[in-house]
Each structure stands twice: as C-alpha cells, then as structure tokens.
Amino acid sequence: ExxxxxSGGGLVQxxxxxxxxxAASGFTFSNYAMSWVRQAPGKGLEWVSxxxxxxxxxxxxxxxxxxxxxxRDNSKNTLYLQMSSLTAEDTAVYYCAKDALGTIPDQFDxxxxxxLVTVSS
Amino acid sequence: xxxxxxxxxxSGSPGQSxxxxxxxxxxxxxxxxxxxxxxxxxxxxPKFMIYDVSNRPSGVSxxxxxxxxxxxxxxxxxxxxxxxxxxxYCSSYTxxxxxxxxxxxxLTVL
Numbered sequence: 417e418x419x420x421x422x423s424g425g426g427l428v429q430x431x432x433x434x435x436x437x438x439a440a441s442g443f444t445f446s447n448y449a450m451s452w453v454r455q456a457p458g459k460g461l462e463w464v465s466x467x468x469x470x471x472x473x474x475x476x477x478x479x480x481x482x483x484x485x486x487x488r489d490n491s492k493n494t495l496y497l498q499m500s501s502l503t504a505e506d507t508a509v510y511y512c513a514k515d516a517l518g519t520i521p522d523q524f525d526x527x528x529x530x531x532l533v534t535v536s537s
Numbered sequence: 538x539x540x541x542x543x544x545x546x547x548s549g550s551p552g553q554s555x556x557x558x559x560x561x562x563x564x565x566x567x568x569x570x571x572x573x574x575x576x577x578x579x580x581x582x583p584k585f586m587i588y589d590v591s592n593r594p595s596g597v598s599x600x601x602x603x604x605x606x607x608x609x610x611x612x613x614x615x616x617x618x619x620x621x622x623x624x625x626y627c628s629s630y631t632x633x634x635x636x637x638x639x640x641x642x643x644l645t646v647l
Contacts, residue, residue, distance in 0.1 A: 451636070453583075453638075460540065460624075460626060460638060460639070460640050460641040461575070461577075461583065461626050461628075461638040461641070462638060463628070463635065463636040463637065463638060466636070475634055475635055476635075477635060478538070511582060511583070516573075516585065516588050516594075517588075520571070520630065521636070522569075522571040522573075522630035522636055523571055523573040523585070523588045523589070523628070523630075524573070524575075524583075524585060525585045525588070525594060526585070527582040527583055527584075527585075528582065529582055530582060
C-alpha cells in the first residue's frame with residue numbers, strides 16, 4: 417500500500433524558513449517523480465514544485481522560484497521542501513504527491529494527508 | 538500563469554449526469570494529453586479520478602469519464618450519487634514543464 421506522510425509544518429514568522437519532509441513507502445521511491453502541491457485555506461490547489469526520480473531535474477512554480485528548494489533522499493525514501501523568505505501568501509496545507517506514471521511529474525495518483533504551514537507574526 | 542478555468546459550481550439531482558469544463562490554452566490543455574481530474578471532499582486529500590484525458594485509475598467508478606477538445610477538457614459524472622458531492626479540480630502539464638490546476642468546481646447533489 418502506497419503511503420505518503422508529510423511532517424514539518426507549523427507556525428513561522430514572515431521572512432522565516434521551514435523544511436517539510438514526506439516519508440514514502442509501498443513503492444519503489446526512486447522510480448517516481450515526486451511533487452509538492454499546496455492549498456491555501458478555502459482556496460484551490462496550486463502546484464509548487466516537482467523533482468525527477470533521480471533528483472537530477474527540478475521544477476518550480478514562479479511563485480516560489482528562488483525561495484523554495486525541492487530535494488529527495490532515495491536511500492531514505494524521503495522527499496523534502498526547504499522553504500525560505502516565507503510570506504503570508506505561503507500559508508497553506510502542503511501535500512506531497514507521487515507521480516502516476518513515473519518519469520515526467522505531471523499527474524498525481526497518491527497524495528499525503530498534508531501538513532499545515534502558517535506564516536504569521 | 539493563470540489557473541485553468543472551471544465553473545465555480547455545478548449541481549444535479551441523483552441519477553442525472555453533469556459535466557465540468559476545464560479551459561486552458563494552446564500551451565497546456567491544448568498541447569498535452571497529461572490532463573487529469575481530482576476529487577476532493579472537505580478536509581481530505583485530493584483523489585485521482587482521471588488521467589491522460591480519459592483514463593480511469595483502478596478502483597474509480599466507470600460513472601466518471603473524461604474528454605478533451607482543443608483547449609478544453611471535460612469531466613462527466615453519470616448516475617449522480619450523494620457521495621459524488623465534492624470539489625473537482627482539473628490539471629494539465631504545460632509547455633514550461635510545470636503543472637497548472639483549475640480553480641476548482643463545487644459539485645452539489647440536490
């Protein structure tokens with residue numbers, strides 16, 4: 417059974433940093449691209465970032481480029497999102513998502529339960 | 538890049554069929570078959586319902602179907618049931634090697 421378990425969310429001050437983690441199990445982690453998708457309170461889904469299975473290719477939404485860094489440790493089956501220079505607009509539930517077909521991170525068949533990031537003073 | 542355009546809400550009675558549209562551009566929906574649909578119940582994570590425009594993952598009811606014409610994709614739900622009441626989101630791969638979601642559609646089963 418595929419499981420994705422996010423952690424690391426919480427309350428952070430504007431301008432601060434936070435690192436999210438997503439522990440994966442139930443599939444061959446290194447074979448699949450992985451992504452982060454966020455959802456602000458009461459709003460829709462917003463794709464944030466993706467990374468290839470090997471970790472060699474990364475992709476970012478314009479809204480987070482230069483501030484967020486996606487990475488993965490295939491030996492630990494874990495996906496990360498390092499977030500810095502956070503603003504109130506980054507407040508959201510952050511979901512970790514597995515790519516459905518493997519290579520190109522474009523469609524997401526399994527999602528974690530989400531972790532809430534609140535940026536506020 | 539702006540979100541794909543979906544109607545804010547749709548409704549239907551049990552047993553009826555409804556269709557949700559998802560309009561993009563020639564750089565996303567019109568350019569790729571990596572169009573998918575997600576169902577989200579309140580407080581829950583999204584659920585994968587349709588991929589590659591019209592394919593259903595294992596376990597998804599055949600009451601759900603997808604299609605695409607030009608820059609517009611569509612999700613049709615036939616034989617509406619109470620448990621179908623949820624938010625629905627489309628998404629598409631883009632020429633910029635990013636993913637874009639629709640704004641979401643709230644489905645109400647009357």
